[in-house]
Amino acid sequence: MSQLHGEPYQPKSGFMKWMESRLPIMGLLYPTAVTFPTPRNLNYWWTFGGILMFCLSVQIITGIVLAMHYVPHVSMAFESVEGIMRDVNYGWLIRYVHSNGASMFFIAVYIHMFRGMYYGSYKEPREVLWILGVVLFLLMMATAFMGYVLPWGQMSFWGATVITSLFSAIPYFGDMITQLLWGGFAVDNPTLNRFYSLHYLLPFMIVGVVVLHIWALHVTGNNNPTGISVKSKQDTLPFHPFYTAKDGFALVLFILFFAIFVFYTPNILGDPVNYEKANSLVTPEHIVPEWYFLPFYAILRAIPDKLGGVIAMFASIGVLFILPWLDTSKVRSVSFRPLYRQFFWILVIACIGLGYLGAKPPEGAYVIWSRILTAYYFLHFLVILPVLGILEKPRLLPKSITESVLGNGDGDKAESKG
């Protein structure tokens, strides 16, 4: 199958005709971004892809401005960030947008991923599209982790120490890897320098993978709330103006949510301890990563063995790569899978529970619950999903998207409202 295309571009002005016969860039963009055929029943959960592109742009733009004032040296990093907050014109705004922007990025990506799981968007023929998404998620985590080290506060330093030390658990290569990450024998100036360099690089790698992600999307086309494939032209609408209008409205609501954090509680998502300068002699009472890493942190600490914990943590993301093959059901959308719907929500609750436990000290009941939920997390993907696809009796599918929109199908009517 080649690219899905909308109506082709017809150059109107003389200049554009001249241009198109030399560099047909509009010919490429127009059918993929303007007239692209999009299922007519996408709900608001489908607006998060656009929102994620917005988040990435915001991080890159604010990041480049921050980089003009930031000094990547252990004796100046904290000071230069305070300089940005105090002496750079609107520096406080740029920094708060960047630091809260990272959280907004993760809120959006988690919604986007759970949307995919809810509607079975990872299934045939969208496996590669999904896998590219998991790659993006990994790159985002690496970027955010290294960015958090840059202000060189107490949690920057100790978070970096704890996470980089994990690699020492890897047999044989462990010490080599940690020394390579540190640029020495502990987190210090060389670590800060290489993290800064990579923190600047990775977002652009994300841009590259986003291009592949969108490319893959434009081959298979969007999934939709019914999960049934587009069958005729009647099932789709051109991307513009229908989805530009819908995405635009949703984006502004998202920016509103974002703005409330930036202007009214800019530090609520961060750890106060990071306003204390890094000190290798004083260990904070609780070393806690940023909220978006907490479920994985809980999985890490649930396993009593260091190497085992590291493996479990990476495996928790690893299972997402093979998710398209773990789910054996032929039906995509939860709307027609009564049992999967329940398990989906249990998984969501288990993940939130893990997030809660990740912020708690690893003792007593917290550890026991982390173990139960970690076990459940893997059980969901490795046992429940494969078995469910075989046992579950899906509901009757509507004949087409159009039929489900017009109301005589069995689709999720409420969800398919425009």
Added chain:
Amino acid sequence: MMKQVTHFRTLVRAGLIAIVSALVVLAAPGVGQAEESGESEALDWSFNGPFGTFDRAQLQRGYKVYREVCSACHSMEFVSFRNLSEEGGPGFTPEQVKVIASEFEIEDGPNDDGDMFMRPGLLSDRFPAPFPNVQIARLANGGAFPPDLSVLAKARVGGPDYIYALLMGYEEAPAGVELAIGMSYNTVFPNHQIAMPEPIFEDAVEYDDETEPTLENYARDVTAFMMWTAEPKLEARHRMGFKVVLFLLIFAGLLYATKRKVWAAVH
């Protein structure tokens, strides 16, 4: 088969309820913990809320408390004298700040002869630190380092509420509590033993306005001052936030109307 499925559903629901209630129960000891380590009471600060601003007179009094008491031990390395007359701050006039700065002797140099020399402070100078280095600061404070106060109001859980509670939290050690040498008993400090001796007492600082020279007022005023040094752009942030939120609300309304119109044709 159908019957089985319903059973299965009930089971799943029960499991779900169990998980939720377990988490709720789990949360309970967490709350208890917070109380034990001295969760500070939320106070009604002038800078709270989306329209909050600093109280200029309070910041001026707070500066005086810092200057006359706290600055003997604590630096404020990120604050310059010029900040004292900047918008959204204590609102001293530039003339007043020149006088304030000139009361300090600042080391400068080297001059053309290669010597360091002392001169009166200028607007562009940072607040001078009380100790030349961490080691001397520790020696003078029984081994403990008095932390820099510039951003401390943001560096503690509870923020200004915690700082206020800390300053008000000195008490006679309860029977049975053995204090280490040089330590004082404080109700909100972690472990209750703090190396900072009770820093202020009633009548320690003479206020220039009619405010009562009580411990409560000192603690409140110096805490508000510390909040300003930690977040000097708070007022500008609140003002801009209001405009941005208002704009976005209107813009969202317009976009919603546009979206409805565009989609009307295909619904």
